[in-house]
Amino acid sequence: MKDKLMNGMLSAAGAMQTQRHLAAIKNAFMSLLPIIIIGSFCTLFSNVICNTTPGFFSLANIPGLSFLGKLNPMFTAANYGTMNFIAIGCVILIAMELGEHYGITDKALPVVALGAYISLCAFTASGKAADGTEVVVTNVLSRVYTNAQGLFVGMFASIAATEIYCRLVKSGKLEIHMPEGVPSNVARSFTILFPSLITVVIISAVGMIFEMATGMTLFNAITAFIQRPLSNILTSFPGYITLIFITTVLWTFGIHGTQVTKAVYEPILLAAFAENEAAYAAGTAIPNIINTPFMSCFSTVTGAGITGGLIIAIMLFSKREDYRAIAKLALPCALFNINEPLTFGLPIVMNPVLAIPFMISPAVSATFAYAMTKIGFCARMVVNAPWTTPPGLMAFLCSGGNIGAAVTQIICILLAFVVYIPFVLIANKQQVVTEE
Template sequence: MKEKIMNGLLSAAGVMQTQRHLAAIKNAFMSLLPIIIIGSFCTLFSNVICSTTPGFLSLANVPGLGFLGKLNPMFVAANYGTMNFIAIGCVILIAMELGEHYGIKDKALPVVALGAYISLCAFSASGKAVDGSEVVVTNVLARMYTNAQGLFVGMFASVGATEVYCRLVKSGKFEIHMPDSVPSNVARSFTILFPSLITILIVSGIGMVFEMITGMSLFNAIIAFIQKPLSNILTSFPGYITLIFITTLLWTFGIHGTQVTKAVYEPILLAAFAENEAAYAAGAPIPNIINTPFMSCFSTVTGAGITGGLIIAIMIFSKRDDFKAIAKLAIPCALFNINEPIIFGLPVVMNPIMAIPFMIAPAVSATFAYLMTNLGFAGRMVVNAPWTTPPGLMAFLCSGGSIGAAVTQILCILLAFVVYIPFVLASNRQRIETEE
């Protein structure tokens, strides 16, 4: 029975890691990470350094530092150019990643995918004028189509358009052959002309037919029936804890659980973070507790399984020289949230004694952090700091300067330490019995 479960997990994880669409989505988000971090820190600088809003905690409000307020437009513009266009970047990068899988490296492919996605968006936006009357502006693209709200639709459109385009190009049935005297780059443009045209028309046509039949745009339907329900599940406390258990369970079998499940949870948690970041920039209440930096701060701090707590427990309670030697080597890595030395060196992988606390510690930590955030002791996450940022500093930055969040993150590591203690003591006993 145990072997069947293990084989089932390995098989499922292998499929998720090698499945071309999930791999393309995962790699695209990894490429987007620098842009997300830049946008996050621009928001932080805009609010903490350059804001001149009266009563706002900002360096620009300190006497003699008012000149910092003049830099604010630069950070606001940089934030808009990054965080408010991540859906566009996602569409382009997914098309490039998936195209490479098929051996198609046409520079036109990501543009075709982007055109297909834009064809599903509305080209007008409504709002209220100064006098309170409703106005409709045409020939514009609303921000909801370019920011994190459009991520899910962008993913589907990019994958669908790329699949159609690559199949048409590889079939060779729609090529326009030019004379040999025509330069190769010009000839290639005509070769992919009809595949590009057909791809965009297919996606656009699907959107048109869907709206004619249902009276709802395909964009709004995907958000209403897929993105929002999935978001409600993963950003709820039970759904998030389930996600943590799945990722750590995969880790215990030697599979990088975070990377395997990333393509599923990343768009949802990133969208929740983007809502927080936008609210923080606008000075509005922060809506979401669970999001991407919440996971980094309270579920994977010092590495998956919060193995920083295991290292502390080993250094204090372990009587095994082999454990202590590995723990000492792992300390510098743990400070930057890297834990492969302890996972594969101790090992935690395929180790029943260490696998149990490895799965329990992140759940306990996330529960405690969720409670502290809900009580208002820890600030909600509004900045996506690099995942290698040391503990304490990471939570302080991600929360926009909340001391309570930094304290909570340190306490989470200590809670993990408490969880690991009985199992470290059990490993002492196991070593003695083995030697006997």
Template sequence: MIAALVSVEIYCRIANSGKLKIKMPDSVPPNVAGTFELLLPAVITILIVSGFGMIFQYATSYTISEAINAVIQKPLTGLLTGLPGYLLIFGLSTCFWVIGIHGTNVLKPVYQATTLQAILANTEAVSNGQTPQYILNDTFISCFTTCGGAGCTIGLIVAILIFSKRDDYQTIAKLSLLPGVFNINETMTFGLPVVLNPMMAIPFILAPIASATFAYFMTTIGFCGMMVYAVPWTTPPLLIAWLGTGGNIGAVITQFICICLSFVIYLPFVLISNKQKVEA
């Protein structure tokens, strides 16, 4: 990203200056002449960027990518593969959601490289007959932290369908049930809504934290199998637990309990919403 931004800026400044254009005769077709006019700016940009990379490597004995990995990626790996840092990231994600910012898209660049690396390391370990090391990984997120979508709203849908007396909530929940099975919940977050709704914001933040913490504990004690295979995030609940662990029934039971836990967390707020006056 840094190289792309810097190189494009250098190239545009050199090209727009007009001082290094190779002017061709008028008989040369415009498309060919245009290529030659921008040849020197492109060559100079490549020399500047690659030259800086060579100097940096000579001075530090690291390539720029290796330095970024050492300074940023490794500390993030330590943070995101530990439960406190993991809960902090996804707590922030849900906080962004409730103020109208797509928390998943905002924070995914921060954590996805680390969580993908963790699940791939687990897969490689299992393939080599070794014990996987990373409980918190990309499949763990889909299975236990964003089950039904951000905020574990599958529990909210069930709570509304069973206990809500509001027609508007019932309508939105029925529309959201099928997408929710595939972990898509924008109909809930923006339709119910959860966004800018102070009351629903509380369980929306608490449910994924409680679910992830419980699943982490169950994995630690060995009841829930560790996620060792990358599974698409749209895989339905229970099935994703089975596939992600390579067929561990404890993981399926754990995810079911997590869904029940999110249901219990959302339920009091659904009951309170029954007493709210619906504005026309």
């Protein structure tokens, strides 16, 4: 029964990791991560360094440093050029990743996918003028379609366009053959002309037919009936705890749970983070507690399972020389949120004694951090710091410089330490029984 369960989980996880669409989404977001970090840090610099608003804590408000306020337009522009075009980058990168899976590396493919996605977007925007009258502007693309709000539709459009394009190109039935003297790059442009045309027209036609049949744009329908409900589930406390539990269960079977589930949760949590980042930049209330940096700070700090707590428990309470030796080697890695030496070295994988606290600790930590955020002790996350940022500093940066967030993160590690203690003591007795 145990072997059957394990084989089933390994098979399911392996299928998710190798499934071409999920793999393309996961790899696209990994490639997009530097842009997201740049954009969020530009917001941090704009607020902490360059903000000249009276009474606001900023270096620019310190006497003699007011000149820093002149740098604000630079950081604001850099933030707009990154965070407000996440959906565009996602469309391009998914098309490239999925195209590579099919052996199609045409430089035109990501442009075709982008064109297909844009064909699903509205080209008008409405708003109110200074006098309160309603104004409609034509021939514009609202940032709703380019920032994180457009991620889900962008993913679907990019995948659909790439699938159509690659099948048409690989069929070879729509090629336009040019004379031998024509340069290869020019000839290739004519070879992919009809596949490109048909791909964009098909996606555009689907959008038009859907709107004619339902009275709702395909973009709005996907947002309302797929993205928003899924977001409500994963950014709710019960849904998030369930996600974390599934991730750690996979880890205990030797499967990289974070990578397996990333394609599912990353778009949702990233969109929630983008909303927080935009609100922080605008100086308005931060809407979401749970988002991407919340996970990094309070669920995977020192590594999945918050194994920094296990290292402390081993160093203080373990009588096993093998555990202590591995913990010493793993400590430098844990400071940068890497825990493979512990996961596979002790091991935690397939070890019931350590697997139990490994699954419990992130849930305890997330619960505590959620409560501290709810009461206002810990600020909501508005910056996406690199995942290798050391504990304490990570939460401080992600919260926009909030001391309470840093304290909360350290306490989360200590809570994990408390959870691991009884199981480290059990491991001590386990060794004695084995020796006897």
